[in-house]
Amino acid sequence: VLRSEMKLFSENLSLQGRASQSSLHSVYLPYNAIDGNRGNQLIKGSCSQTSNDFNPWWRLDLRKTPEERLNGTEIRIGDSLDNNGNDNPRCGVITVSPGKSLYEFDCNGMEGRYVNIIIPGRTEYLTLCEVEVYGSTLE
Numbered sequence: 001v002l003r004s005e006m007k008l009f010s011e012n013l014s015l016q017g018r019a020s021q022s023s024l025h026s027v028y029l030p031y032n033a034i035d036g037n038r039g040n041q042l043i044k045g046s047c048s049q050t051s052n053d054f055n056p057w058w059r060l061d062l063r064k065t066p067e068e069r070l071n072g073t074e075i076r077i078g079d080s081l082d083n084n085g086n087d088n089p090r091c092g093v094i095t096v097s098p099g100k101s102l103y104e105f106d107c108n109g110m111e112g113r114y115v116n117i118i119i120p121g122r123t124e125y126l127t128l129c130e131v132e133v134y135g136s137t138l139e
Contacts, residue, residue, distance in 0.1 A: 013062050014115075014133040021058040022084070023051040025125065030058055033128040040101055040129040047129040056126035059085050060115040060133065071096040073119050073126075075105055078112040085114040 019030035028042065028049035037046040050056040071094065078088025091107035115133055119126055
């Protein structure tokens with residue numbers, strides 16, 4: 001779960017966003033990671049998954065200004081689409097712990113339209129079952 005308290009109130013902004021990813025593996029659409037279903041079983045249809053890509057990525061467009069293979073995955077937030085948004089400032093890096101399937105990050109007020117999740121520098125499947133972003137929209 002990504003947490004960024006940008007203003008005074010919090011809401012799950014991901015439900016209003018639009019998701020995309022580097023490729024599509026089978027029927028595991030990028031939207032599945034923001035469908036409001038916290039189920040974490042790929043075969044039940046509530047997860048996104050890329051193909052076995054080099055530098056696989058998933059991006060959430062907010063539309064306003066658990067597995068070992070997740071180790072080293074970066075969360076990036078910003079307004080740029082340079083390198084598909086993967087060059088935006090980094091909020092955090094996932095360090096996998098045995099038995100842990102929920103990861104929370106406080107992005108300390110970072111602002112941006114795009115939230116990217118990327119496994120940099122290696123060929124891997126990127127599987128996300130639910131992504132939630134809390135913060136406030138800037139109007």
